[in-house]
Amino acid sequence: MELLKSKILTEGKVLKDDILKVDAFLNHQIDPVLMDAIGKEFASRFAEQPVTKILTIESSGIAPAVMTGLYMNVPVVFARKQKSLTLTDGLLTAQVYSFTKQVNNQIAISSTFISEQDHVLILDDFLANGQAALGLIDLVQQAGATVSGIGIVIEKAFQDGGEKLRDKGFKVESLARIKSLKNKTVDFLDDTREVINE
Numbered sequence: 001m002e003l004l005k006s007k008i009l010t011e012g013k014v015l016k017d018d019i020l021k022v023d024a025f026l027n028h029q030i031d032p033v034l035m036d037a038i039g040k041e042f043a044s045r046f047a048e049q050p051v052t053k054i055l056t057i058e059s060s061g062i063a064p065a066v067m068t069g070l071y072m073n074v075p076v077v078f079a080r081k082q083k084s085l086t087l088t089d090g091l092l093t094a095q096v097y098s099f100t101k102q103v104n105n106q107i108a109i110s111s112t113f114i115s116e117q118d119h120v121l122i123l124d125d126f127l128a129n130g131q132a133a134l135g136l137i138d139l140v141q142q143a144g145a146t147v148s149g150i151g152i153v154i155e156k157a158f159q160d161g162g163e164k165l166r167d168k169g170f171k172v173e174s175l176a177r178i179k180s181l182k183n184k185t186v187d188f189l190d191d192t193r194e195v196i197n198e
Protein backbone atom coordinates (compact mmCIF):
# COMPACT_ATOMS: atom_id res chain seq x y z
CA MET A 1 0.00 0.00 0.00
CA GLU A 2 1.86 3.03 -1.32
CA LEU A 3 0.34 5.70 0.97
CA LEU A 4 1.33 3.68 4.04
CA LYS A 5 4.83 3.01 2.73
CA SER A 6 5.43 6.69 2.03
CA LYS A 7 4.17 7.60 5.54
CA ILE A 8 6.59 5.07 7.02
CA LEU A 9 9.46 6.50 4.98
CA THR A 10 8.69 10.14 5.79
CA GLU A 11 7.39 9.94 9.37
CA GLY A 12 8.55 6.58 10.76
CA LYS A 13 11.66 6.34 12.93
CA VAL A 14 13.92 3.31 13.15
CA LEU A 15 14.67 2.98 16.87
CA LYS A 16 16.68 -0.23 16.66
CA ASP A 17 17.42 -2.89 14.04
CA ASP A 18 14.10 -4.52 14.93
CA ILE A 19 11.88 -1.66 16.14
CA LEU A 20 10.06 0.90 14.03
CA LYS A 21 8.37 3.85 15.69
CA VAL A 22 5.22 5.11 13.98
CA ASP A 23 3.89 7.36 16.73
CA ALA A 24 3.32 10.18 14.25
CA PHE A 25 0.44 8.46 12.44
CA LEU A 26 -0.55 5.13 14.06
CA ASN A 27 0.61 4.47 17.62
CA HIS A 28 0.07 7.82 19.34
CA GLN A 29 -1.04 10.54 16.95
CA ILE A 30 -3.45 9.01 14.44
CA ASP A 31 -3.86 10.05 10.80
CA PRO A 32 -7.58 9.62 10.01
CA VAL A 33 -7.09 9.87 6.23
CA LEU A 34 -4.55 7.06 6.36
CA MET A 35 -6.81 5.01 8.67
CA ASP A 36 -9.67 5.43 6.20
CA ALA A 37 -7.46 4.18 3.35
CA ILE A 38 -6.29 1.26 5.51
CA GLY A 39 -9.89 0.31 6.32
CA LYS A 40 -10.80 0.37 2.63
CA GLU A 41 -7.76 -1.72 1.70
CA PHE A 42 -8.39 -4.42 4.34
CA ALA A 43 -12.06 -4.56 3.32
CA SER A 44 -11.05 -5.17 -0.28
CA ARG A 45 -8.38 -7.77 0.59
CA PHE A 46 -10.85 -9.78 2.71
CA ALA A 47 -13.91 -9.19 0.51
CA GLU A 48 -14.03 -12.89 -0.47
CA GLN A 49 -13.91 -14.13 3.14
CA PRO A 50 -16.99 -14.47 5.33
CA VAL A 51 -16.51 -11.90 8.11
CA THR A 52 -19.06 -11.17 10.85
CA LYS A 53 -16.74 -9.55 13.43
CA ILE A 54 -13.35 -7.91 13.62
CA LEU A 55 -11.12 -8.62 16.62
CA THR A 56 -8.11 -6.51 17.55
CA ILE A 57 -6.09 -5.66 20.66
CA GLU A 58 -5.92 -2.36 22.52
CA SER A 59 -4.80 0.24 21.85
CA SER A 60 -3.05 0.62 18.52
CA GLY A 61 -5.16 -1.91 16.63
CA ILE A 62 -8.39 -0.06 17.34
CA ALA A 63 -8.16 2.78 14.80
CA PRO A 64 -7.43 0.60 11.73
CA ALA A 65 -9.94 -2.01 12.97
CA VAL A 66 -12.78 0.51 13.36
CA MET A 67 -12.24 1.88 9.86
CA THR A 68 -12.20 -1.65 8.47
CA GLY A 69 -15.39 -2.43 10.40
CA LEU A 70 -16.99 0.62 8.83
CA TYR A 71 -16.13 -0.55 5.29
CA MET A 72 -17.11 -4.19 5.99
CA ASN A 73 -20.19 -3.20 7.96
CA VAL A 74 -19.37 -5.44 10.94
CA PRO A 75 -18.78 -4.73 14.66
CA VAL A 76 -15.28 -4.43 16.10
CA VAL A 77 -14.22 -6.05 19.38
CA PHE A 78 -10.93 -5.22 21.05
CA ALA A 79 -9.17 -7.45 23.55
CA ARG A 80 -8.23 -5.66 26.75
CA LYS A 81 -4.81 -5.88 28.32
CA GLN A 82 -5.78 -4.46 31.69
CA LYS A 83 -8.26 -6.13 33.96
CA SER A 84 -11.49 -4.18 33.96
CA LEU A 85 -14.06 -4.35 36.75
CA THR A 86 -16.84 -4.16 34.18
CA LEU A 87 -15.46 -7.05 32.12
CA THR A 88 -17.09 -9.89 34.06
CA ASP A 89 -19.35 -11.88 31.71
CA GLY A 90 -17.84 -15.17 30.57
CA LEU A 91 -14.31 -13.94 30.31
CA LEU A 92 -12.07 -15.56 27.68
CA THR A 93 -8.37 -15.01 28.34
CA ALA A 94 -5.02 -15.75 26.69
CA GLN A 95 -1.39 -15.05 27.53
CA VAL A 96 0.59 -12.80 25.18
CA TYR A 97 4.29 -12.00 25.45
CA SER A 98 4.74 -8.39 24.45
CA PHE A 99 7.57 -7.88 21.97
CA THR A 100 8.00 -4.17 22.73
CA LYS A 101 7.43 -4.27 26.50
CA GLN A 102 9.03 -7.70 27.07
CA VAL A 103 6.43 -8.75 29.63
CA ASN A 104 3.63 -11.31 29.65
CA ASN A 105 0.18 -9.75 29.37
CA GLN A 106 -3.10 -11.46 29.93
CA ILE A 107 -5.55 -10.38 27.23
CA ALA A 108 -9.28 -10.78 27.66
CA ILE A 109 -12.61 -10.43 25.90
CA SER A 110 -16.14 -11.05 27.04
CA SER A 111 -17.63 -14.16 25.42
CA THR A 112 -20.81 -12.10 24.91
CA PHE A 113 -19.34 -10.52 21.79
CA ILE A 114 -17.97 -13.54 19.92
CA SER A 115 -20.05 -16.66 19.45
CA GLU A 116 -19.78 -20.00 17.63
CA GLN A 117 -21.48 -18.57 14.54
CA ASP A 118 -18.93 -15.80 14.09
CA HIS A 119 -16.32 -15.56 11.36
CA VAL A 120 -13.65 -13.32 12.78
CA LEU A 121 -11.11 -11.16 10.98
CA ILE A 122 -8.15 -10.51 13.29
CA LEU A 123 -6.37 -7.17 12.82
CA ASP A 124 -3.29 -5.63 14.43
CA ASP A 125 -0.89 -2.76 13.86
CA PHE A 126 2.39 -4.75 13.77
CA LEU A 127 3.40 -8.35 13.23
CA ALA A 128 6.75 -9.34 14.76
CA ASN A 129 6.94 -12.81 16.32
CA GLY A 130 3.22 -13.42 16.11
CA GLN A 131 2.45 -13.57 19.82
CA ALA A 132 -0.37 -11.01 19.75
CA ALA A 133 -2.01 -12.66 16.71
CA LEU A 134 -1.68 -16.14 18.25
CA GLY A 135 -3.29 -14.87 21.47
CA LEU A 136 -6.20 -13.41 19.48
CA ILE A 137 -6.58 -16.67 17.51
CA ASP A 138 -6.69 -18.49 20.86
CA LEU A 139 -9.57 -16.25 22.03
CA VAL A 140 -11.52 -16.82 18.80
CA GLN A 141 -11.06 -20.58 19.09
CA GLN A 142 -12.09 -20.59 22.77
CA ALA A 143 -15.31 -18.87 21.68
CA GLY A 144 -15.85 -21.69 19.15
CA ALA A 145 -15.77 -19.16 16.30
CA THR A 146 -13.83 -19.33 13.03
CA VAL A 147 -10.80 -17.22 12.07
CA SER A 148 -11.46 -15.73 8.61
CA GLY A 149 -8.01 -14.23 8.24
CA ILE A 150 -5.40 -11.95 9.74
CA GLY A 151 -4.80 -8.38 8.59
CA ILE A 152 -1.63 -6.56 9.63
CA VAL A 153 -0.78 -2.93 8.99
CA ILE A 154 3.01 -3.37 9.18
CA GLU A 155 4.67 -6.78 9.01
CA LYS A 156 8.34 -7.03 9.91
CA ALA A 157 9.05 -9.88 7.53
CA PHE A 158 12.52 -10.49 8.97
CA GLN A 159 10.83 -11.80 12.13
CA ASP A 160 9.02 -15.12 12.10
CA GLY A 161 5.42 -14.22 12.97
CA GLY A 162 4.23 -14.14 9.35
CA GLU A 163 5.73 -17.53 8.60
CA LYS A 164 4.23 -19.06 11.78
CA LEU A 165 0.74 -17.85 10.91
CA ARG A 166 0.92 -18.74 7.19
CA ASP A 167 2.31 -22.20 8.07
CA LYS A 168 -0.78 -22.76 10.19
CA GLY A 169 -2.85 -22.11 7.07
CA PHE A 170 -4.20 -18.66 7.92
CA LYS A 171 -4.68 -16.05 5.21
CA VAL A 172 -2.39 -13.20 6.30
CA GLU A 173 -2.57 -9.85 4.51
CA SER A 174 -0.04 -7.16 5.42
CA LEU A 175 -0.28 -3.65 3.99
CA ALA A 176 3.46 -3.00 4.27
CA ARG A 177 6.10 -5.71 4.60
CA ILE A 178 9.52 -4.69 5.88
CA LYS A 179 12.55 -6.67 4.80
CA SER A 180 15.06 -4.91 7.05
CA LEU A 181 15.49 -2.00 9.44
CA LYS A 182 19.27 -2.20 9.45
CA ASN A 183 21.42 0.97 9.27
CA LYS A 184 18.43 3.07 10.35
CA THR A 185 16.90 2.37 6.92
CA VAL A 186 13.48 0.95 6.11
CA ASP A 187 13.75 -1.59 3.32
CA PHE A 188 10.45 -2.99 2.01
CA LEU A 189 9.74 -6.30 0.34
CA ASP A 190 8.54 -5.34 -3.14
CA ASP A 191 5.90 -7.99 -3.51
CA THR A 192 3.61 -9.38 -0.81
CA ARG A 193 4.54 -12.91 -1.84
CA GLU A 194 8.29 -12.30 -1.84
CA VAL A 195 10.05 -14.45 0.76
CA ILE A 196 13.26 -13.56 2.53
CA ASN A 197 16.00 -16.09 1.78
CA GLU A 198 18.74 -15.80 4.33
Ligand code: 5GP
Residues within 6 Å of the ligand: 018, 019, 020, 021, 022, 027, 060, 097, 098, 099, 100, 124, 125, 126, 127, 128, 129, 130, 131, 132, 133, 161
Ligand atom coordinates in the same frame (compact mmCIF):
# COMPACT_ATOMS: atom_id res chain seq x y z
P1 5GP B 1 4.26 -9.87 18.05
O1 5GP B 1 3.22 -10.20 19.05
O2 5GP B 1 3.90 -10.24 16.64
O3 5GP B 1 5.62 -10.38 18.44
O4 5GP B 1 4.40 -8.28 18.08
C1 5GP B 1 3.33 -7.50 17.67
C2 5GP B 1 2.92 -6.55 18.74
O5 5GP B 1 4.05 -5.89 19.31
C3 5GP B 1 2.05 -5.45 18.13
O6 5GP B 1 0.77 -5.50 18.75
C4 5GP B 1 2.75 -4.15 18.43
O7 5GP B 1 2.03 -3.43 19.39
C5 5GP B 1 4.09 -4.52 19.02
N1 5GP B 1 5.23 -4.31 18.08
C6 5GP B 1 6.03 -5.28 17.56
N2 5GP B 1 7.01 -4.75 16.82
C7 5GP B 1 6.83 -3.41 16.86
C8 5GP B 1 7.56 -2.30 16.29
O8 5GP B 1 8.57 -2.43 15.57
N3 5GP B 1 7.06 -1.06 16.55
C9 5GP B 1 5.96 -0.86 17.32
N4 5GP B 1 5.58 0.41 17.51
N5 5GP B 1 5.26 -1.88 17.88
C10 5GP B 1 5.69 -3.13 17.66
